[in-house]
Amino acid sequence: MSGDSVRPTGPGETVGDTPVRNGDVWLVVPCFNEGTVIEDVLREAGKTFPNIVAVDDGSTDDSSLAIHRAGAHLVRHPVNLGQGAAIQTGVEYARSQPGAQYFVTFDADGQHQVKDVLTMVGRLRSEPVDIVVGTRFGRPRAEGDQVPLIKRIVLKTVVLLSPRTRRLGLTDAHNGLRVFNRRVAEDLNLRMNGMSHASEFVELMDARGWRVAEEPVDILYTEYSMSKGQSLLNGINILSDGFVGRRLPR
Amino acid sequence: MIKVLLLLAGAGLVLFFVANRRKARAKAGVKIGFVLFVVFMVYAVLRPDDLTVVANYLGVQRGTDLVLYALVMGFAFVTVSTWVRFREQELRYSRLARTIALANAVRPEDQIDVRIMKPVRDDDPLQA
Numbered sequence: 265m266s267g268d269s270v271r272p273t274g275p276g277e278t279v280g281d282t283p284v285r286n287g288d289v290w291l292v293v294p295c296f297n298e299g300t301v302i303e304d305v306l307r308e309a310g311k312t313f314p315n316i317v318a319v320d321d322g323s324t325d326d327s328s329l330a331i332h333r334a335g336a337h338l339v340r341h342p343v344n345l346g347q348g349a350a351i352q353t354g355v356e357y358a359r360s361q362p363g364a365q366y367f368v369t370f371d372a373d374g375q376h377q378v379k380d381v382l383t384m385v386g387r388l389r390s391e392p393v394d395i396v397v398g399t400r401f402g403r404p405r406a407e408g409d410q411v412p413l414i415k416r417i418v419l420k421t422v423v424l425l426s427p428r429t430r431r432l433g434l435t436d437a438h439n440g441l442r443v444f445n446r447r448v449a450e451d452l453n454l455r456m457n458g459m460s461h462a463s464e465f466v467e468l469m470d471a472r473g474w475r476v477a478e479e480p481v482d483i484l485y486t487e488y489s490m491s492k493g494q495s496l497l498n499g500i501n502i503l504s505d506g507f508v509g510r511r512l513p514r
Numbered sequence: 515m516i517k518v519l520l521l522l523a524g525a526g527l528v529l530f531f532v533a534n535r536r537k538a539r540a541k542a543g544v545k546i547g548f549v550l551f552v553v554f555m556v557y558a559v560l561r562p563d564d565l566t567v568v569a570n571y572l573g574v575q576r577g578t579d580l581v582l583y584a585l586v587m588g589f590a591f592v593t594v595s596t597w598v599r600f601r602e603q604e605l606r607y608s609r610l611a612r613t614i615a616l617a618n619a620v621r622p623e624d625q626i627d628v629r630i631m632k633p634v635r636d637d638d639p640l641q642a
Contacts, residue, residue, distance in 0.1 A: 319615070329626065338620040345608050353612045357619060455605050 286313050288365035289385055290358035293318040293336070294350030295372040299325035305374045306334035312378045315364070317357050319350040348461025352454040359449040367449045369442045376441045380481040384443040387479060394474040395448050397434060398441035398481035428470045434478060438462040441481055448474055515573035516583070524587040551588075555581075 291313050295302050302318065310316055316336040320328045322344035331338045339357050341350065351369055358364050366385055370376050376398070384396040401416075442465070451472055456464045469476050558565045558581060565577030574580050620626055 317619075332620060332622070332626045335622045337622060338626075339615045340618065340620075341611050341615045343611055345611055349608045349612065353615055356612065357616055457604060457608055 286366075286385065287315065288363055289313050289315060289368060290361065290364050290366070291316040291368045291370045291381075292351060292354030292358055293370050293372050294321060294347050294354060295319060295323065295327050295331065296321040296344065296347070296350070297323045297325050297327060298372040299323065299327045299330050301374055302327055302372050303330040303334045305372060306331065306336045308374075309370065309378055309381075310335060312382065313368075315358070315361070317354050318372065319354040319357075321345055321347070321350040346457030346461075348454045348464065349457040351461060352452065355449050355452050359446065364449075365446055367444050367446075369440060371440045375484045377482055377484065380441060380479065381443065384441075384479045384481075387477060388443055388445060391477065392475060393477040395442060395444035395469065396477045396479050397436070398439040399434070399436035399478045400439060400481065400483055401435045428466055432466065432469055432476050434466065434476065436478070439481070439483075444474075448472075516580075519572060520583050520587060524590060527587070527591050 291309055293302075293306065293309075293316060295318050298305075306316055306318060316334075318331040318334075318336045318338060320331060320338065320340040322341045328338060328340050337357065339353055341353065354369075355367055358367055366388055368381050368385070370381065380398060384398070387393065387396050440462070451474075452468070454461045454464055454468075468474070558577065562577055565580060567577075569575065569577045569580040572580065574583070
């Protein structure tokens, strides 16, 4: 499971049913009090992606031990800082590892799917883009669509209100599933610790001129992930963070 | 008249300090402003009638009202600057915590150090 001995797969390698050794891909999994599910999520993802770094964001449960048992790299914040901070920490860890070329932000609660990551990594390898972002609205609404109605409306409104998101051609402002290359990883400097990091990420894409693409993904809204999902009221916090962000040191 | 003045002064102050707060000039500005404020308040207490004259000139009935308006603006300014300052502090502290976390990273093949990995205490007020 260690990343040392794994040689990076070449850019031309196809991604399909045959197991590809994604030795150059690093999954970054922020985790806060996910002790009940994280081990399974990491084990499942670990079958496809040998390199996983899970950032335990000062959990009060046994998340750290679960991460270690699952065979992932463990970085632990001594205090709780927030999801944005955890992602930044994870990316900083991953980008310092030898052979790391592609980076994935992946949720700890099991709502993201490995098959989507494979597709996105494949696109990053073959297309001239720096970052591929997951979208819940990429294709016509399917029968089995699991995005709750109120969430759909709010997320769509966020996109409509943000000129930046529209300019970049993004349809889903706050999707946590992202795959990006070294350029983005080296440049990444998230200063919003909490949930506002998604907006900050979009802002960075625009400001740094990263080439962005979207990929339709499926989100599994389990009862567990719903109970952990962010409150819609949080939008207000995110807006005010946008204001203060311009005044923070780099 | 007074309304326009107050609004302009408030917006101007907040913008100036929020935009330039880290510069030495603004820091000195805050100190000078504070001294002026204290001098003004002492004067206002000693000669309240003068204050009323100034207030009338600005279109306010009483000098005390003028002081109240000034206080409201001051409070708004302090609130905003404290908030920004807290966020700055938070960012520094995050970077410190990140450095510690990265220095103590545990690779899959490592033995886990239970001392470092023990759960954060439940009664930690920061966890609320």
